[in-house]
Amino acid sequence: MALTETPGAHHRETTPEDIFIEWDVPIEMDDGLLLRADVYRPAKEGRFPVLITYGPYGKGLPFQQGYTTSWEIMARNHPDVTAGSTNRFQNWEVVDPEKWVPRDYVCIRVDSRGAGRSPGKMDLWSARETRDFHDCIEWAGTLPYSNGKVGLDGISYYAMNQWQVAALQPPHLAAICVWEGGSDWYRDMSHHGGILCTFIANWIPMQVTTVQYGRGEDGPRDPNSGLLVCGDEKLSKEELAENLTDLDEQYQQHPLDDEVYRERTPDFSKITVPLLSTGNWGGQGLHLRGNVEGYGRSASSQKWLEMHGLEHWSHFYTDYGRELQLRFFDHFLKGEDNGWADQPPVQLNIRHVDSTFVVRQEQSWPLERTEWTRLYLDADAGTLSAEPPSAAASVGYDTTGDGATFSFGPFPEQTEITGPLAAKLFVESSTADADLFLVVRVFSPEGEEVVFHGALDPHTPVAQGWLRASHRKLDPELSQPYRPYHTHDEIQPLEPGTVYELDVEIWPTCLVIPAGYTLQLDVRGRDYVYPGPAEHLSNMKNPMTGCGPFVHDDPVDRPAELFEGTVTVHTGGERQSHLLLPIIPGA
Template structure:
């Protein structure tokens, strides 16, 4: 039975029965006035009964302190992590549906993130919402991160009632975007599961939190033992470790771009290196949809989803596609960028991605003084570094004029190793004239560099069909060991970025053997992550099972020659 609160009708804990009999639970927020409305739906693991303020206090306080428009106009009682505030959408004529994914919150079952089973559940929730008496049959998906990632996956199944998606910072490729950067294992997901999913698993019952709105147990009315809880979830980190190549496990958790045909708005974050930008750009370029738009912004990855800037953009998109309003969205340029400067963002519209005005420019690594130059070095040489150390940094001369670099980047390196493998961590950086590094408030870490890229040398094999000079695409389907001391050529993808480099500033490329670290200690932490934020956020590559010292603690040598085999390709954008 619906209750009327805060100018909404609310149905708590509505059961949706899956095809195998499991009943997942949803909260439904809808207009008081009778009639049929479009639906905004999310399906995910963060527990619909856990308030944003209680579950993620540091993120909430930081956001509303800097962006008071987020909290304005709402009681904020119904705020949840990374999903829409119904108090700002229901008055606009939308129904907001929040579903606890199988095994989390108040939905029983076995937890297996991004699995085909979970994607089928999501499909069935969309189709359920499309035929309810309060629905006009048009279902849209809108949410951040997890609630965005799984949109790509369910769109591949083409649910008939799915009419539009807003994928806000949603990675897509389970292997390349999320679990193995350049073939190197990311420890993020194992830690994430500990901090953000086990804490809200169904069956915690009385050991879990209660909803501050309803008083109901957030994690179900059953209270299970630790052993029973463990039996009801996949051993997530161990499963990822067990699949070091892009095999069927990863492909089943990644989209089929040829089947993503629904209209969508893909919103990326320049500062999301390690998770949040790549899939949004890949989706825009590769999805089969004929109606697709790209947006990219900065700041923390949850902030602009809730600000007036982001919410109004989402509203225009959904009003057009779910309500059929003639609001001019069909004239919206395909690409909207918040172009990043060292001290601000400037909005600009573009026709496509990569940007049509891009002037692809190679900067060569010169060993004589570890510089970046537009000309190859006059003679060949070699330069080595410890394969598990801070590596080498190659820096340009001060720029003679302001220069914009916006787009994907790629490095070409010739290397050898004293062992049969080597991991390369590439960092694209900007420095002031007096050699102070410029860092940025990133999606999660407040000390992020301009761009990053990764590659395990034994994963250097390219997919020739999908590779582009500016975005190499690695197959990750076999291991090709190095012969110690024998050089090989590597093409390394660095994730898309944007920076307007001021006159007098310098750019730099660091070639490292381990994760970037801005400084040894920052004191910066968030309540939902284990590690201190030192530059890479929680997206680290430090699992010794994946990086045994016998392979990755040797010596790496760069081989540079007058043909310019070692270089970085930059997307320099012509000034307007």
């Protein structure tokens, strides 16, 4: 019996695994432009739920070819990822159809406007893209083999735009799984605490323009379909540049949280669809904060938060992660009574110093039983203490060096910290501004630092936070003691030599600290650097030196006359600088 065909496909085939594939299906947008999609579906008649992704990474570029070292690490460390699949349809940060189509799902991959085989001007995360994604969802929901329920599932870019499109409330959207996806384009990605992050400037030429539409024969070829990944048309360098909005330049020209970022940041009050937000404890610099914020601020009455570790991409593909996604989507897209309705709202992988994890269910975020504990800085002793020091003291540091260090411990007993952190610091600067880089570190009794394989960097510290002192203004409605929220809507220069009170957000973390270990807070004027050797990923420009690609070294954003000087931290007396820790009793 012939299957119902989707109009306009380049060609079709049925695999030995009974997956019916339609390559390069056209989807018409409201302005007449045709986007291109690959459709993987069961080779049988019926109506099935749809999982759809929309993004710029090239639907025809194999994971193994475009992201060689990432694939090799995952395949080596997690054999369950490659088991049960030929892996020939693996594609960066989206589901493997060989593991989803047999479970009666339709998997659709759409090349976003200007990317892969979809023509047009690429304007990353823009309102234009979000409208395109909305229309793709509605197209998918009305296909003759769709059951009318569409889900969104993907990592990073394919997660971030889920927040945006969900706020538009497309009628056929039934559930979203935001896997490591930032939700605030200013605070999560472009400017950490108001300090420009250079990630986007390096990411675009490494991962985006390499698969931009119009590269023709200069781009790769899909070994499965035989099609050119970047379209058949060959555009000139000038035409390619004209077809790409320079987001890095926009970030540099817009240092405050204005319309550039608001266009890309969703209205959380309009996100009402069932939501599974999954974050990575090691995602410092991108996503981690956004998954937590998106979960907490979204208006959905049916929402869940899951937190894990390991590399950025691994758990999405492991049996642990895939089975979690399946349970969620089987419930909301197929209506299965599979126990998901009884799933606790929070599932945490509790992290230990040996890089092992223990899954634990919770009822809230932050955890209701959290004992919010202040550790006070003492500049004279270089310590953190539960008791505020009575005597005033201060310590200055050169912002080009390793900063000031404050230590607590050794811990008398095993202690768990899980949740968001914050610091209140009283500081003065020798210049009219100061960038504060806060690093929470843990050391063994032998003095070895406890670091983890983060989302990207293999030597990620326990927690980090950032603040540009001239961005110290707080939003009183959104701020919490454990999560100060800065408006980033005006610059308030410092008067050199004057002491200012600063509240610094430190991104969430989780760690069970054994007895005998020491906790340390570094207050620095530059990025954390792990003292060991750097590592490299094939799709990243920066060497991995502790912060991965999320560094803050743009000379225009950080001119020497403002950010190279002396910063002094004041403690004790009337200036009780402190670190706020989320201690979980009974660890």
